[in-house]
Amino acid sequence: MSRYNARTVEPKWQAAWEEAGIFTAAPDAAREKYYVLEMFPYPSGRIHMGHVRNYTMGDVVARYKSSRGFNVLHPMGWDAFGMPAENAAMEKNVHPGTWTYQNIEDMKTQMKPLGFSLDWTREFATCDPEYYGQQQALFLDMLEAGLVYRKNAVVNWDPVDMTVLANEQVENGRGWRSGALVERKELTQWFFRISDMSQELLDAIDGLTDWPEKVRLMQRNWIGRSQGLQFRFALHGAPDGIDELEVYTTRPDTLFGASFAAISPDHPLARRLEQDNADLAAFNSECRRTGTSEEDLEKAEKKGFDTGLTVTHPFDADWTLPVYVANFILMDYGTGAIFGCPAHDQRDLDFARKYGLDVTPVVAPADALAATFEIGAEAYTDPGHLINSKFLDGMSIEEAKAEVIRRIEAEGVGEGVTKYRLRDWGVSRQRYWGCPIPIVHCPDCGIVPEKKENLPVELPQDVNFSQPGNPLDRHPTWRDVACPACGGAARRETDTMDTFVDSSWYFARFTAPRANTPTDAEAAAYWMNVDQYIGGVEHAILHLLYSRFFARAMAKTGHLPDSAIEPFNALFTQGMVTHETYSTPHPDGGERVVWHTPDEVLRSESGATLRDGGGAVTVGPTIKMSKSKKNVVDPEDIIDQYGADTARWFVMSDSPPERDVEWTASGAEAAWRHLQRVWRLASEVAEAGGADATDADLERATARAIHDVTEGIESFAFNKAVAKLYEFTNLLAKSKAPAGARRVALRTMAQLMMPMTPHLAEEVWTLLGGEGLVSAAPWPKADPALLVEDQLTLPIQVNGKRRAEISVARDADKAAVEAQALADPAVQRVLDGAVPKKVIVVPGRIVNLVV
RNA sequence: GCCCGCUUGGUGAAAUUGGUAGACACAAGGGACUUAAAAUCCCUCGACCUUCGGUCAUGCCGGUUCGAGUCCGGCAGCGGGCACCA
Secondary structure (H helix, E strand, O other): OOOOOHHHHHHHHHHHHHHHOOOOOOOOOOOOEEEEEEOOOOOOOOOOHHHHHHHHHHHHHHHHHHHOOOEEEOEOOEOOOOHHHHHHHHHHOOOHHHHHHHHHHHHHHHHHHHOOOOEHHHOOEOOOHHHHHHHHHHHHHHHHOOOEEEEEEEEEEEOOOOEEEOHHHEEOOEEOOOOOEOEEEEEEEEEEOHHHHHHHHHHHHOOOOEOOHHHHHHHHHHHOOEEEEEEEEEEEOOOOOOOEEEEEEOOHHHHHHOOEEEEOOOOHHHHHHOOOOHHHHHHHHHHOOOOOOHHHHHHOOOOEEEEEEEEEEOOEEEEEEEEEEEOOOOOOOOOOEEEEOHHHOHHHHHHHHHHOOOOOOOEEOOOOOOOOOOOOOOOOOOOOEEOOOHHHOOOEHHHHHHHHHHHHHHHOOEEEEEEOOOOOEEOEEOOOOOOEOOEEEEOOOEEEEOOHHHOOOOOOOOOOOOOOOOHHHHOOOOOEEEOOOOOOEEEEOOOEEOHHHHOOOHHHHOOOOOOOOOOOHHHHHHHOOEOEEEEEHHHOOHHHHHHHHHHHHHHHOOOOOHHHOOOEOEEEEEOOEEEEEEEEEOOOOOOOEEEEOHHHEEEOOOOEEEOOOOOEEEEEEEEEOOOOOOOOOOOHHHHHHHOHHHHHHHHHOOOOOOOOEEOOOOOHHHHHHHHHHHHHHHHHHHHHOOOOOOOHHHHHHHHHHHHHHHHHHHOOOHHHHHHHHHHHHHHHHHOOOOHHHHHHHHHHHHHHHOOOOHHHHHHHHHHOOOOOOHHHOOOOOOOHHHHOOOEEEEEEEEOOEEEEEEEEEOOOOHHHHHHHHHHOHHHHHHHOOOOOOEEEEEOOOEEEEEO
8 A cells, every 4th residue: 555645745735725826815805804823933044843833823723714614814924123133144244134035035945845824925024125114104103193202211231342232132241242241321212102001001901802811911910000109208408409309109008117218220319419429429330230121120139328318208297218229219110219118018128127227017917916016027018907107007008098198189299190010112223134213313403204205214235244333323325314304414313123113013014915005994904803813922911012002003093993903802822842951161161151952962861962072061941942042943854754744733732732842852753653544544445435325433423523623623722633633533443334434534534634734634535535625625514413422421429539430311310310329339338338418419420429 | 039820640641610630642561463674453551559449649738628630828840021032
């Protein structure tokens, strides 16, 4: 018997699909549309198992929905701007565009053989001028709509390379290339007013019922709505007649437990004071050496500097508190100034212990006495009643908060306010390989938007990366431009946009990828929203939140219908493909290391060595496959050896899609064996010939398989769908039914396997006399009558432990089940004459006898 | 540090969402076929014990319940995110 040859079969069917054009999407008012989208990839040049898993999931959904009769849109593109291209330019002396487009070609070559049902006619890369030109148009419309503004913000500055560093380029406070201590530098940058939409973005999360609950929770926490009190302390000893310090607190109830006030090193007052105080200036610059990331700030040792200034307690004119500059106060949150209540905030407590400040508890748990309640090493943050707080004593925390806000407002020194942790989105990047910000700086007119007819503002090709910094800045002519307003000599903005902007509207562009406006109203109205979005959980916050903002901004500027402000109806966050990491010490010494790919490493039970040279390799933790840690596996080997269907079947089996999966080579072989087995079964049946026939057992099994596989796919439990198909195959292999009946069952199996293994499914379908393409055949339906079992097996428990099983009719009543259970010999042996005190019969489930 | 997850046999996992823990696979062991190998097929496979029976088992400790992998509280380990990686 001939073997299934994926190498010849797969290209044959891919050509057939292409010829039939079944994946090319076109609006069709008569059919219900379904838009399935996987997060588009960064063109690193190689696909990895994470891509295969992600795109196979989307493909299963797309093919399944298509066979359910939906008009499916399933596009693909490239998130093509970003730093790796500039890094490659520096390391290999190749233009970022050349590198990126070559990578796209390479990845497409690797992806095509997987047989995804993608509409490649809609493909684009975000670095195509046709795409980023429309993005510039969006930027200008958003600027006009008041959604864009400029303000100062800090960046990581490498003083040796004279360049801005991304957070990931800062290692232990030093630049990754130069090793120089990183400084914070303030630049004027462009921002999107996402924080104006905080409440709306928060409220709308309630409506995202088909998003994972954990993602909704993360977004809510990220937006971070808090209700608190903002008020002004009377300030003493400050220069320039500054006599107030405005602070924000979410715990106004603890005001009588305050023992200090603290301001951020970046607070205007701190900046003013350091002019006359060298020690404070030194302290502040020390603080500014920490990275700009929140993680760095939070992890840094809590430090403070006593300014010598004091503030007066708002409820006691005789009570003053010292004012510190403290490194853990964030200038971006609240007012950049707080009062510290050490008894009820862990950071404040650590700080107070370090600097010998008072710790007075003002909230005590219900069972504690005011006189004896003390704070030890841990702050008390649970509910309780107020103590040591004059007119607040005895109140609950909520009552006390309201009362303090009422009195502060009555005194006119502050008010209750709602604040959000969400900050405006800074989009300026001092880099070449990004979408140019379409702005002109004119000495006479100031900031002038580029004219729409001059878009796209294209990146110049003649750039070099021999020097660090932004090549746009030092380009001899690109910056020179006539002012769009007055026509005089002016200069282009040389900052480009954050790559998150590119990915915040690509899903909308896919609905009309060649339109000469950002979107086409008719196409957007038909195709939006994305019905099913699939991607990594690592994008749970930023990408998804920015996209939600952008959809709103596009609706406000007329580029999307109002119905599309929540662009993703359903979200599935797939788990990551993980792998061990391998590193060796960096030749320059120090703490830096060199990362190695798995195929550079010889792994054994005891450890790992380098293949060439045999040096010892440190085996690191199993983490998400990433280019920077080089722990990536190339799926091409599997595809070359076994074919696409095996790779697709393999990544869909075993691990539930939402869970991380650690890559192991074993199993691909097994997947391949299984597909061979299905092929063999089909071949046998085909050779046996004869007319189609029926068989009661096979009909029941087929109905069960249709039901279970459908449910598996609908609920994203692809691993369970695969397990059911294994079961169905085992049953068919053992079946003694006539060949004609097995042929009917196998045709249905081909349909059920089609979303996962479309090439094999087509081959089997054709072999067994199926009409046309199985990819275009309607999804099979299970006869409900065949799904009902007449007899059920019920477990019998005695005191919650399983002791026996009985078989009962499906519709047996409780009394009959109870009688049958009590009559069971094994049950009688366990009961040993005892009479059950209670009998619990859960129909169709279980019987529990309590003695 | 803060926010969010995850943890079940040697391995990946399943368990109708509070009702028989381990479906379906991988690996391993045994057998059939074969001169042999490959391929294929069959059997065994959580641990322990006195083995047609029983005890213990879902990261650890406690709780709720007739009944807990599932719910609640605490702890540990691992992972994701933390606003300039994408």
